[in-house]
Every structure is written in structure tokens, then in C-alpha cells.
Amino acid sequence: MTYPYSRSTYSDIAGGDTAVHSLISDEQFLGAIVEFEKSLATAAYDCGYLTESEHAAAVSAIDSYELDVEEISQLSAAGANPAIPIAKQLKALAGEEGIKGIHTGATSQDAIDTALVLVFKRGVAELIDATSHTMRILAGLSELFADTPAVGRTLGQAAQPMTFGLIAANWLQVLHDACQEVERASALLPVQYGGATGTLAATHPYGVKIHDKLANILKLESHPRVWHTNRVPFARLASSLAVLAGAIRKIAGDIVFMSATEVGELREATPGGSSSMPHKANPAAAIAADGYARRAPGLANTMLEAMDSRMQRGTGSWHAEWASLRELVAVTASAQARLFASLNGIGINKEAMENNLLDTGAVGHAQELIQDILNRAESLQDPHREDDCSYCTPWQDAVRDSNKFTKE
Template sequence: MTSAHDDAGLLAPGWTGSDAASATGDSAYLRALLDAEAALTRAQEALGLAPQGAGAAVTSAADDGGFDPRSLAGRARGGGNPVIPLVSDLTKAVGEEYGPYVHRGATSQDIMDTATMLVAVRSLDLLLADLARVQRALARLAAEHRDTPMPGRTLTQHAVPTTFGLKAAGWRSLVLDARDRVTAVRDSLPAQLGGAAGTLAAFTAYGATDATALPAAFARELGLRAPLLPWHTLRTPVADLAGCLALTAGALGKVATDVLTLARTEIAELAEGSGGGSSAMPHKANPVRSTLIAA
């Protein structure tokens, strides 16, 4: 019997087992939190704000896999986020010599936001690979059906003739638009580092002569863009991420909706090729892929 806490995605067959599910799950988020903490110590070491060896010690402790997401989630209730118990566990794992350089000068939101951007970048890389595969398939479809006639429709009614190749080319255009926007957003997502109130004051207190150099060094360690300002309350990166994902969902949803419409029994201009079965009507070949995409 499975645990009541196990989530196999029983009600999300389009999501279950996907690369995106793995890249955005608890384990992936924990990995990003640890990566952010280790990068912060390495960046401070590079600027002379932490002793030689501190970055390697924190990175090694962060990579040992000895952190329990369920335990962190339970203890996060006390402070409202998982960074607080994670820092406690990581500090103990690093040991007495370098433990004081874990999370030094940062605030929880620095790590949460940076980890979110890491999860996003890693997930968008997977999405871009999928979009590349989709656009290639649609390019082949458009070429194969360049001269395949079908009714053009306006306001759902027959208008003048068109070709299925043109329709497939239109689908591909949307996917390419989504790809371009996802790429732009992926390349723009910034690290977050500001300290308690976004002033970097704690890093100055720890000896930084120019604390403004630290966010850029932190971002370089993670492969993220250097922030122009701490963006604790300036949520443009999150809005940009949501916007490109919404466009991508809409582009793929347009394809799915067209297939669902044109595969209706009374229209029957398209078919998925192999359909999903019905538990009660064995003659049916349901357009399950399009249904899952639209969902």
C-alpha cells in the first residue's frame, strides 16, 4: 500500500512522469535551494568575504544528498519557508570551521527567489527542447500537405478553400513565437540578492568594500542574469515567466482545439492516427492527446 503522502499524479495523466514534473518537484526545488546557498558562499569567497575553502566545503555538504524534503516542509511552518530549516541543516553538515559562512548576509527570500529562477531556467530548457521537436514535426506536416485542400472557415462557417499545409504552417508559427519568447525569458531570469531589506548592508558589515559586486558574482556562479536591483517586491521576472508560459500553453492549445474540432465525427477532416479507447463504446477512437494538451 502506498503512503497517503505519495503523489503519483493519478488525476494528472498529462503531467505524470514528465520531465517537467521532475524538474519542478520538491526534489528539484530542494536542489535549487542548495545550489543557491553554495553559490552564495563561493561568490563571497571569490570576493574575499569568506576564507579559502569555504565555498568548496559548503558545495560539498550541499551535494551529499542528506536533506529530507518532507522534514524541511514540516519544519517550514515555524518560519513560513523552507530556507530557515535548510540553513540550519546545511550549517551543521558543513561543520564548525566553515558553517558560519552558510547563508551569510542573505535573507530567506534571496534564496527562495534565486532557487525559483534556477528551477525555471532548468525547466525552460526542457520546454525549449520539446518546442523544437514540435516545430520540426509541424514543418514536416506542412510540407507533406502543402497541396491538401480543405475548407477555410470564418466565424466557424465554410468560407473559401485553403490547404491543410497552410493550417499546419500557422500552428508552427505559433510554436516558433512561443520558442522565441521562452528563450528570451530564460536568458533574462535574474538571481536575487539584497539581504534583509534589499540594501546589501549586511555584506558591508561583513567587510565588503563594494557590496554591489556581490550580486553579479552570485549570478555568475549560477548561470543567471545579474540583477540590476534587488527585486524582493519588483516581480517583473515572475510576470515575464508567467507570460511566456501562458503564450506557450495557448499556442499548443490552439493546435489541440483545432484537432478536437476537425476530428468530430460529423466533420472528420482530421484524426490523431490512433485514438484513445472508451470503457463503454469499443468503436470509439477518442482524440485523447489533444484532450490532454487542451487540459
């Protein structure tokens, strides 16, 4: 049975949007190993290491290969990684003519690391795209409620007044800054092709040229050229994802507080109920966002622990990365999906915000601060989304027409 997501039916689907999860699934990961093999054969041919007939036979075998996720998973137990059985099956298909073009000069870590890089870049791109929708909602809230007074709270106590627009703008800023870090980390993900001990000896004197051609074909960074035991690229991505999850958790936590019965300033469009208390209107989406995001630091810590990659190949540390980083992408994506669900259509109780004010003093530079944040959020200025507001409605009209949410 092929499962199209990354973990389990409940964990993925309960998070809402599964677009990211489908890009980092076992099927996608193992399929990317096959993609690596085909690109490597082409790079070796382009650099003159393979003849035309050797290349053709190898590519034909790869194109005809039918990946069986369950079978490869079972066969992986013997060698502790999936690249070994995949390469073995491809070589059998390629025959004597094409065998030189399969796994050419590579080691299993080359195939697995590059495959992981490919799925991470695709999953992260989808995650950033989804987060931009959430940021647009926050930008709209910032503008619509720029003048709406709200109590500022410091150390759990009421402080000087501000505006709800500035609260939303601050949420936007932390989310935007975190997304930029994830984008930077993703852009720096490199190809992996070094051979058994990272010397490219098996394809000398073509090795470096093949490496750089492979990076070009796959549109990946070419440096560091060999990072078998330099795990900075993955640790950097893991850290940035944990920061993004933390940003999501900060916003979700604020929403939960402002939705509390005795505060009553916010209410999700479709709040969650209770199995035993029919009066409840829980900020369920924000709570779920917090739950998913709360797992991110532990997963990122596993990636930092895995930087202890001994000698020329990690013993267990490398193996711990494969599921951990994919899971980190997945929980961050689920947290972001639930945050979007929480904010999309959220009710703003302006009357409650006014009643909760303990001081009616000036709100200072709130307007200027909001505008500065909006100006700096460059990711919102994406021309291809200008005509698509499907994700920023229906909250706009409802928010404009009502000073407070409807209490049922």
C-alpha cells in the same frame, strides 16, 4: 517518501512525458536552495569575504548535507519557508569554522527566488526542446500537404478554400512565436541576492561584488540586482507560459473539430475509446492537451495577483508564487506532450477534405505563405537534431503513402 515529479502520480504521468516535471519537483526546488548556498559561499570566497578555511569548512558541510524533503517540509511550517530550516541545518554541520560561509549576507527570499529561477530555467529549456519536436512535425505536414485543398472556416462556417499545409503552417507559426516569448522570459531570469531589506548591508563593502560573482557562477542575469518586491521577472515568465499554453490549446481545438465524425478530416494515430460506446475514436490526446492548457490562464493570473508584494517582503503574495509558477510550467509541459502525441502519426483524410469543399476557387498565396513561415521558424534549424528523426517518424511514410487514414 521522495516523489520525483511536481504534483501527483496521476497529473504528471497521465500527461505523458515527465521530463519537465522531474526538473521542477519539490526535491529539485529544495535542492536548488542548497545549490544556492554552495555557490554563494564560493562567490564570497572569490571576492575575499571568506578565508580559505572558512570557505572549505562551509563547502564541506554543504557537500555532506543530505536533504530530506519531508523533514524540511515539516520544519518549514514554523517560518513559512523552506530556506530557514535548510540554512539552520547547514550551519549546524559547518560548525564554528564554516558558519560564516553559510547563507552569507543572505535572506531567505534570496535563496528561494534563486532556487526557483534555477529550476524554472532547466524546466523551460526542456519544455522548449520538447516543443521543437512538435514544431518539426508541423513543418513536415506543412510541406507534405502544401497543395492539399481544404476548406477554410471563419466564424464557424465554411469560407474560401486554402490548403491543409497552410493550416499546419499557421499552427507552426503560433507555436513558434509563443516559444520565442518563453525563451526570452527565461533568459532574463536574474539571481536574487540583496540581504534582509535589499541593501546588501550584511556583506558591505563586498556585497555588490558577491552579488555579481554569484550571478556569474550560476549563469543568471545580474539585473535587476534586487527584486524582492519587483516581481516582473516571474510575472513575465508566467505570462509567456500562458501564451504558449494558449497556442497549444488553439491547435488542439482545431484538431478536435477536424476529427469530428461529420468532418472526418483528421484522426489521431491511437485515438481514445469509450467505456460504453465501442465505435468511438476520440481525439483523446488533443482533448487532454486542451484540458491541461485550459488551467494555465488561472495560474498566470495568480502570478499577476502576486505582484502586490508589499513593502520590502511580500506577505502571502510571495508565498503564493512557489507552487503556482511550478504548476504553470507543469501544465504547459503536459499540454505540449499531449499535443505531440496527437500530431505524431496523425492520419490525414484528403478525400474528406475534398468532399467538404464548398468552393473550388484558388487558394491564393498559400504556397508562399507556407514557405515564409518555414523560413521564419529559426528554432527548427537546430544542427544537433539533424540526424535524429526519432520524433518525426513514423508519420512521414504513412502520410506519404496514403491519401486518407485507414478506417477500422
